[in-house]
Amino acid sequence: MNVEHEVRLLQQEIKRLGTKNTDGQFAVTFGVIFNDDKCANLFEALVGTLRAAKRKKVVTYDGQLLLQGVHDNVEITLLEE
Template identity: 55%
Template sequence: MADQATVDHEVKLLLEEMERLGSRGADGKLVCKFGALIHDDRCSNIFEALVGTLKAAKKKKLIDFEGQMLLSPVHDNVDIVVL
């Protein structure tokens, strides 16, 4: 199991990558498609377990998405919102 500092670091990197790949909605919130993250070469090099990092960020209430877990290609079009 990854230690808390590693998890916190990966969550921070996730938010940075979402900023790079996402866009602002009408409400000003940053939104990124799951597919944009999962199919991005840079993200695949950074994150060993992107789905786990997403779950950790959701648990910390930093992001939100529908459902408990996202899987590609089924959920590629799901919006992940930065809270």
Template identity: 45%
Template structure:
């Protein structure tokens, strides 16, 4: 699977499982995203880092780990 399709799967998962925050952006906890994409995204952290570099998502960490970061919000920027 190519990177752009993995980023699209990530964006779709955030839209499907997230909620709209006070800024009007959709966000989801990393733990939920981890659970919901386990069967579709083999390298979730790699996809998250790629999407973050492309400014498609934002989160407050360099890399996220389960279960330590399960409550960190991943915000969809576009």
């Protein structure tokens, strides 16, 4: 799969799993995405896809690398729909 395609899929999954915040943007925690069965089957390297999306300014979150367990409560915000 190419990166562009995976980033588009990530956008769809954040909309599906997230809720709109006070700024009207969709947001979801890393733990919710990581533990979702559909996302587990969809993304070969979720952390890599998130990093690529962050570099492209499609999403934002605190930190560089998200790890399951440690960063489950980190909020991922969708900047571009």
